[in-house]
Amino acid sequence: xxxxxxxxxxxxxxxxxxxxxxxxxxxxxxxxxxxxxxxxxxxxxxxxxxxxxxxxxxxxxxxxxxxxxxxxxxxxxxxxxxxxxxxxxxxxxxxxxxxxxxxxxxxxxxxx
Amino acid sequence: xxxxxxxxxxxxxxxxxxxxxxxxxxxxxxxxxxxxxxxxxxxxxxxxxxxxxxxxxxxxxxxxxxxxxxxxxxxxxxxxxxxxxxxxxxxxxxxxxxxxxxxxxxxxxxxxxxxx
Numbered sequence: 001x002x003x004x005x006x007x008x009x010x011x012x013x014x015x016x017x018x019x020x021x022x023x024x025x026x027x028x029x030x031x032x033x034x035x036x037x038x039x040x041x042x043x044x045x046x047x048x049x050x051x052x053x054x055x056x057x058x059x060x061x062x063x064x065x066x067x068x069x070x071x072x073x074x075x076x077x078x079x080x081x082x083x084x085x086x087x088x089x090x091x092x093x094x095x096x097x098x099x100x101x102x103x104x105x106x107x108x109x110x111x112x
Numbered sequence: 113x114x115x116x117x118x119x120x121x122x123x124x125x126x127x128x129x130x131x132x133x134x135x136x137x138x139x140x141x142x143x144x145x146x147x148x149x150x151x152x153x154x155x156x157x158x159x160x161x162x163x164x165x166x167x168x169x170x171x172x173x174x175x176x177x178x179x180x181x182x183x184x185x186x187x188x189x190x191x192x193x194x195x196x197x198x199x200x201x202x203x204x205x206x207x208x209x210x211x212x213x214x215x216x217x218x219x220x221x222x223x224x225x226x227x228x
Binding site: 004006009033035037042043044045047050052091093095098099100102103104105 | 147152153154155156157160162170200202204214215216217219221222224
């Protein structure tokens with residue numbers, strides 16, 4: 001079975017600080033892709049960053065980076081220099097076979 | 113215009129009523145999906161379609177039906193709505209084959225459905 005676990009339902013961070021959101025997954029697939037999506041109060045789902053499982057180098061997009069540990073099946077998201085606009089629900093997901101599988105989400109609040 | 117458009121944005125309906133949620137896309141993607149989002153449960157797949165003649169059940173299809181009217185249109189119906197179908201519903205699209213996993217989904221802006 002394909003599963004995605006986000007063990008932190010809620011987190012908070014001071015503006016300008018760094019925060020890391022955790023995600024673990026389980027799959028028997030060898031070829032898959034990992035994603036972090038952001039859902040602000042507007043409820044639009046926005047792709048933040050993606051990682052190809054066959055690449056060892058961790059993906060980076062501006063202030064967002066991932067720590068991908070394939071053997072441990074871990075895919076955490078680090079947000080540097082947190083901004084008020086980062087306040088949102090964050091979903092970890094991976095694509096394998098014909099589907100995507102989503103975690104239950106982490107609600108992040110950036111405190112001014 | 114948005115790449116994936118969902119209508120209505122919000123809807124309140126009564127128990128037992130039939131309701132249809134609509135999704136249209138301009139991405140030219142072959143694959144379309146319906147998910148529901150509930151607090152603490154994340155996104156769960158209801159139905160998906162890889163082309164007009166291909167419809168597949170997801171993990172929570174009971175109480176729902178779908179129609180793929182054209183490559184660009186995929187609608188979700190609740191034949192007899194019940195309160196525990198109150199949720200946020202998302203339509204999503206993706207490219208076919210390897211692209212579907214490599215680039216992720218394009219989501220609509222969601223339909224907030226409340227069944228009273």
